[in-house]
Amino acid sequence: QVQVVESGGGVVQPGRSLRLSCVASGFTFSGFGMHWVRQAPGKGLEWVAATSFHGSDQYYADSLKGRFTISRDNSKNTLYLQMNSLRAEDTAIYYCGRDRVWLRDYKYHDLDVWGQGTTVTVSS
Amino acid sequence: QSALTQPASVSGSPGQSITISCTGTNSDIGHYNYVSWYQQRPGKAPKLIIYDVNNRPSGISNRFSGSKSGNTASLTISGLQAEDEADYYCSSYTSVSTVVFGGGTKVTVL
Numbered sequence: 001q002v003q004v005v006e007s008g009g010g011v012v013q014p015g016r017s018l019r020l021s022c023v024a025s026g027f028t029f030s031g032f033g034m035h036w037v038r039q040a041p042g043k044g045l046e047w048v049a050a051t052s053f054h055g056s057d058q059y060y061a062d063s064l065k066g067r068f069t070i071s072r073d074n075s076k077n078t079l080y081l082q083m084n085s086l087r088a089e090d091t092a093i094y095y096c097g098r099d100r101v102w103l104r105d106y107k108y109h110d111l112d113v114w115g116q117g118t119t120v121t122v123s124s
Numbered sequence: 125q126s127a128l129t130q131p132a133s134v135s136g137s138p139g140q141s142i143t144i145s146c147t148g149t150n151s152d153i154g155h156y157n158y159v160s161w162y163q164q165r166p167g168k169a170p171k172l173i174i175y176d177v178n179n180r181p182s183g184i185s186n187r188f189s190g191s192k193s194g195n196t197a198s199l200t201i202s203g204l205q206a207e208d209e210a211d212y213y214c215s216s217y218t219s220v221s222t223v224v225f226g227g228g229t230k231v232t233v234l
Contacts, residue, residue: 035223037170044127044228045162045170045213059221062125095169100181109217110160112181114169 002026002113004079006096009118012086020118022079022096030054030074033099033108036081038092039117046092049081050099050108059108086122093117128153128214128226135232141202144229146214147195152224154195158217161190161199164228165210174199201231209233 008020022034036048049070050059058070069082079096097111129147136142146153146161153159161174172181174190177197187202197216201208214226 037225044211045164045215045225047215047223047225050223061222062220100172100175107156107158107217107221109156109158109215109223110172110175111162111170112172112175114171116169 002098004096004098004113004115006094006115006118009094009120011121011123013124014087014122016086017082017084018086018120020081020083020094020096020120022081022115024077024079024098027098027113028102029072029077031102033101033104034070034072034079035097035099035108035111036068036070036079037095037097037111037114038090039095040089040092043092048094051079052105052108053099053103054105083120086120088122091120091122093119125152125218125220125222125224128216128224130212130214130226130229132227133230133232135234136201136204137234138204138206140204141200142204142231144199144201144212144214144231146197146199146216146226148197148216148224149195151219152195152216153192153197155219156217157192159190159192159197160215161188162213162215163210164213170213204233206233
């Protein structure tokens with residue numbers, strides 16, 4: 001079945017780095033844009049970043065630009081989120097999601113497949 | 125980019141209709157017909173229920189409908205059922221090529 005599965009979360013000290021992964025299956029990964037969305041404990045959804053289906057274009061929430069990097073390896077059906085200089089406020093569940101439209105090359109904006117999330121806790 | 129504005133909570137009795145509003149700006153909701161709505165049950169991942177203002181993905185009940193006027197989008201749930209109790213989030217594409225979510229609305233079925 002169509003699914004994405006996140007991994008790589010854990011407890012990390014402030015200022016350190018972490019890389020999240022998201023493995024896709026059941027669909028042609030290379031044909032869809034992909035997103036990361038996070039949710040702090042007890043809070044709402046916050047969009048983090050998106051990448052085009054070919055991986056050439058990346059888009060970031062202004063508040064995160066410069067610290068987080070989204071990338072993908074279409075040969076491995078895997079999406080990544082490199083997170084640097086982590087802060088306590090980055091503590092959240094991080095969801096990977098598929099952009100809804102096949103071969104959409106612009107205006108990535110809706111997620112029709114979501115993973116169950118991976119939890120990142122930034123704490124000393 | 126500031127979050128879209130949603131009411132914190134909305135409630136209704138079974139069978140009733142409720143509407144959740146989502147207010148943005150001329151740079152997001154007012155500029156594009158790219159408003160989505162998501163349902164999130166406790167401990168679960170969000171689920172897309174409306175895309176591009178008023179379209180339902182396959183398998184989503186026609187009791188869910190969306191609309192937009194100016195800078196405000198709305199989600200209406202008709203024939204409210206116990207299973208509709210969840211958090212609902214709106215989102216929109218923005219003029220700086222990002223996505224912005226609303227703060228979320230908790231729907232309670234009385």
